[in-house]
Amino acid sequence: MKTSTIGPEIERLIQLLARLPGLGPRSARRAALHLMKRRESLLEPLARATAEAAAAVKVCSVCGNVDTRDPCSVCTDPRRDPATLVVVEDVGDLWALERAGATRGRYHVLGGTLSPLDGIGPDDLSIAPLVARVAAGGIDEVILAVNATVEGQTTAHYITDQLAGTAARVTRLAHGVPVGGELDYLDDGTLAAAMRSRTPF
Amino acid sequence: MSDRGQAGHSGPEPVAVRVLKLSDFRSYPSLSLRLDAPLVAFVGPNGAGKTNLLEAVSLLTPGRGLRRAAYGEILRLGGAERWAVSAVLEHGAAETRLGTGWERPAPGGSDQGRIVRVDGADVPSAEALLDHLRILWITPAMDGLFTGPAGDRRRFLDRLVLAVDPEHGRRSREFERLLTSRNRLLEEGAASSWCDAVEAELAGRGVAIALARAETVALLSARIAERSAGSAFPAAGLSLTGEFEPLLAGRSAAEVELAYRRALRDGRERDRAARRTLLGPHRSDLDVVFAEKAVPAALSSTGEQKALLIGLVLAQADLVAATSGMTPILLLDEIAAHLDPNRRAALFARLSALGVQALMTGTDPLLFEHLPEPGLRFRVEDGGAAPIRGA
Ligand SMILES: Nc1ncnc2c1ncn2[C@@H]1O[C@H](COP(=O)(O)OP(=O)(O)OP(=O)(O)O)[C@@H](O)[C@H]1O
Ligand SMILES: [Mg+2]
Ligand SMILES: [Zn+2]
Numbered sequence: 001m002k003t004s005t006i007g008p009e010i011e012r013l014i015q016l017l018a019r020l021p022g023l024g025p026r027s028a029r030r031a032a033l034h035l036m037k038r039r040e041s042l043l044e045p046l047a048r049a050t051a052e053a054a055a056a057v058k059v060c061s062v063c064g065n066v067d068t069r070d071p072c073s074v075c076t077d078p079r080r081d082p083a084t085l086v087v088v089e090d091v092g093d094l095w096a097l098e099r100a101g102a103t104r105g106r107y108h109v110l111g112g113t114l115s116p117l118d119g120i121g122p123d124d125l126s127i128a129p130l131v132a133r134v135a136a137g138g139i140d141e142v143i144l145a146v147n148a149t150v151e152g153q154t155t156a157h158y159i160t161d162q163l164a165g166t167a168a169r170v171t172r173l174a175h176g177v178p179v180g181g182e183l184d185y186l187d188d189g190t191l192a193a194a195m196r197s198r199t200p201f
Numbered sequence: 202m203s204d205r206g207q208a209g210h211s212g213p214e215p216v217a218v219r220v221l222k223l224s225d226f227r228s229y230p231s232l233s234l235r236l237d238a239p240l241v242a243f244v245g246p247n248g249a250g251k252t253n254l255l256e257a258v259s260l261l262t263p264g265r266g267l268r269r270a271a272y273g274e275i276l277r278l279g280g281a282e283r284w285a286v287s288a289v290l291e292h293g294a295a296e297t298r299l300g301t302g303w304e305r306p307a308p309g310g311s312d313q314g315r316i317v318r319v320d321g322a323d324v325p326s327a328e329a330l331l332d333h334l335r336i337l338w339i340t341p342a343m344d345g346l347f348t349g350p351a352g353d354r355r356r357f358l359d360r361l362v363l364a365v366d367p368e369h370g371r372r373s374r375e376f377e378r379l380l381t382s383r384n385r386l387l388e389e390g391a392a393s394s395w396c397d398a399v400e401a402e403l404a405g406r407g408v409a410i411a412l413a414r415a416e417t418v419a420l421l422s423a424r425i426a427e428r429s430a431g432s433a434f435p436a437a438g439l440s441l442t443g444e445f446e447p448l449l450a451g452r453s454a455a456e457v458e459l460a461y462r463r464a465l466r467d468g469r470e471r472d473r474a475a476r477r478t479l480l481g482p483h484r485s486d487l488d489v490v491f492a493e494k495a496v497p498a499a500l501s502s503t504g505e506q507k508a509l510l511i512g513l514v515l516a517q518a519d520l521v522a523a524t525s526g527m528t529p530i531l532l533l534d535e536i537a538a539h540l541d542p543n544r545r546a547a548l549f550a551r552l553s554a555l556g557v558q559a560l561m562t563g564t565d566p567l568l569f570e571h572l573p574e575p576g577l578r579f580r581v582e583d584g585g586a587a588p589i590r591g592a
Contacts, residue, residue: 024307024310025307025309025310026307114395114398114399115382116381116382116383116385116386116389116391116395116399117378117381117382117385121391121392121395122392122394122395150375150378150379150402153402154379154382154398154399154401154402155398157397157398157401157402158394158395158397158398161394161397161398162394
């Protein structure tokens with residue numbers, strides 16, 4: 001590869017773009033070129049938006065959502081049902097459920113799934129804070145909206161065991177979530193239907 | 202279950218590959234064949250590329266094909282970057298285009314696995330192919346099946362199960378993954394509660410695997426009992442053996458699952474020391490006997506073993522047609538050479554009666570001289586295949 005013919009600033013941009021999900025080295029080059037050709041209409045606004053987001057972004061200390069305030073706008077919304085807690089793997093899943101308007105409950109973001117093969121254990125996820133949240137009371141139902149993957153299901157099992165001593169009822173999404181499916185990729189109708197047809201774990 | 206072909210009343214729907222196209226696939230830069238017959242023979246000298254053709258077709262089903270080759274190995278030597286196999290499949294009056302291919306990853310890029318397309322659209326998993334066809338094969342590499350390691354028989358059995366129950370592939374992959382996870386957790390001395398969760402999921406899949414295998418073996422045994430009287434291919438007596446199998450007897454699936462979970466929990470220390478999980482369907486074996494003589498297949502003669510294997514796969518073809526509602530496609534590599542003329546004729550007759558499409562290979566055109574009509578013979582050479590005219 002003749003990388004030396006490109007200035008280091010541009011090379012750095014390409015390398016960073018290549019780290020975005022779904023972009024390989026080839027498409028990162030194409031994206032960088034696209035941005036640089038549209039300096040005023042795209043590159044500079046993007047640089048400003050990125051800087052502003054970097055300054056403002058906060059992780060919600062209650063649920064783990066990403067927002068510009070802490071607690072986040074879902075946690076502070078008085079119209080949400082505090083007795084229902086929806087557990088998701090990551091923020092992308094939370095946003096997918098919000099887009100679909102699938103629940104009036106509040107959320108808890110785990111930050112991933114248990115995966116011995118990737119060295120991710122219970123302490124690497126937000127499971128202890130979840131148990132503490134539920135043990136504090138006021139939550140009637142915990143809905144495990146994890147993905148239908150082996151790791152997702154194992155995590156659901158683990159959390160169900162951990163919550164066994166609490167008063168909350170634990171349910172999970174039932175039909176409509178395809179096997180191996182990831183919530184983020186489901187259409188809104190399927191998500192809403194899955195949320196309605198949840199079953200006791 | 203498939204969404205087409207109502208098994209039962211009208212019999213299975215005949216499924217056949219009508220057009221086969223290859224590009225940069227092993228010895229073939231590019232090839233297009235019309236296969237307008239149920240029985241097709243590919244003849245040519247050693248190294249002509251006959252098995253390569255069957256391998257190409259075998260990639261139209263989940264898995265790594267009949268050679269279990271790495272995808273990079275299939276790439277035609279001499280600079281090709283991607284290989285592809287595509288087929289026009291005929292089922293009843295309808296046609297479906299199936300395609301699969303693999304591309305060498307760019308330097309620094311990652312292997313994207315093989316791509317599978319149905320009617321021009323990418324599908325997320327090769328399992329989608331099972332909605333359209335079933336493929337069974339016999340290759341010379343399977344000659345040692347009955348005498349070789351249990352793992353080979355298990356893999357053979359699991360392929361049989363997959364043809365009856367398409368869910369079996371996913372189930373098996375998940376089981377393997379959970380097994381590796383459990384072994385890792387034991388090795389690292391992870392918290393007991395974490396092991397519990399993994400073992401619970403593991404037990405669910407493990408029991409489902411064992412039950413699916415038991416079901417296929419039972420169905421297959423029933424077919425064999427029905428059809429093999431007076432056949433040129435002897436009946437095989439099948440049974441599943443292993444430490445795990447007795448756990449299944451006389452219990453409901455839920456009870457077995459619980460028993461397996463308990464056994465896993467109790468066996469943690471032992472498994473930690475052994476550095477693997479000692480109890481489970483991953484250690485089962487398929488036991489085969491030459492039924493008529495009550496002699497284990499492993500002790501039978503070479504010819505008897507081959508005949509047993511053929512009988513087994515023919516029974517499986519029959520079963521798959523009944524359960525999936527589609528006739529399977531059979532890939533029979535170098536099969537005719539091992540059979541005396543009577544058995545060869547019996548094989549052709551049986552294939553015709555089953556109504557399956559069978560793709561066969563051999564070095565000698567005379568082996569296929571008496572291929573029943575409408576049969577098709579190709580001479581394979583120099584990266585091509587041309588029909589042999591006349592009888
Ligand atoms: N990746 C590859 N690129 C190019 N050629 C290949 C590749 N892999 C295998 N071959 C060639 O394909 C040929 C083998 O083809 P194949 O196994 O289909 O032969 P065959 O006709 O079945 O022979 P036999 O009668 O001995 O079984 C060999 O000559 C081998 O060199
Ligand atoms: Mg060969
Ligand atoms: Zn929040």
